[in-house]
Amino acid sequence: MNELRRLREAAGASQIRIAKLAGIPRMRLSLAETEDVDLNTKEVAAVRRAIAKFATTSATELQKVARLALDECSQM
Numbered sequence: 651m652n653e654l655r656r657l658r659e660a661a662g663a664s665q666i667r668i669a670k671l672a673g674i675p676r677m678r679l680s681l682a683e684t685e686d687v688d689l690n691t692k693e694v695a696a697v698r699r700a701i702a703k704f705a706t707t708s709a710t711e712l713q714k715v716a717r718l719a720l721d722e723c724s725q726m
Contacts, residue, residue: 652682652683652684652685654679654682654683654689654694654697654698654701655683657698657701658683658697658701661701661704661705661708662708663700663701663704663705663708665679665680665683667704668697668700668701668704669700671699671700671703671704672693672696672697672699672700673696674689674693674696674697678693679697682697
């Protein structure tokens with residue numbers, strides 16, 4: 651499997667979301683994931699940064715939810 655696709659899917663992000671964050675067309679990302687198009691170095695870096703940003707934001711939100719769940723559990 652393509653590395654960018656593997657990273658994106660592991661982060662739980664859609665192509666639409668990552669392409670938007672990276673500033674590239676979704677179809678270009680899709681073609682890169684199927685190895686029909688080679689992204690240039692700047693595009694690859696932008697996609698990697700977008701995946702990292704998405705994953706970091708998601709992790710932060712999950713930590714907030716976990717804390718809320720534990721707080722509510724301890725109040726029972």
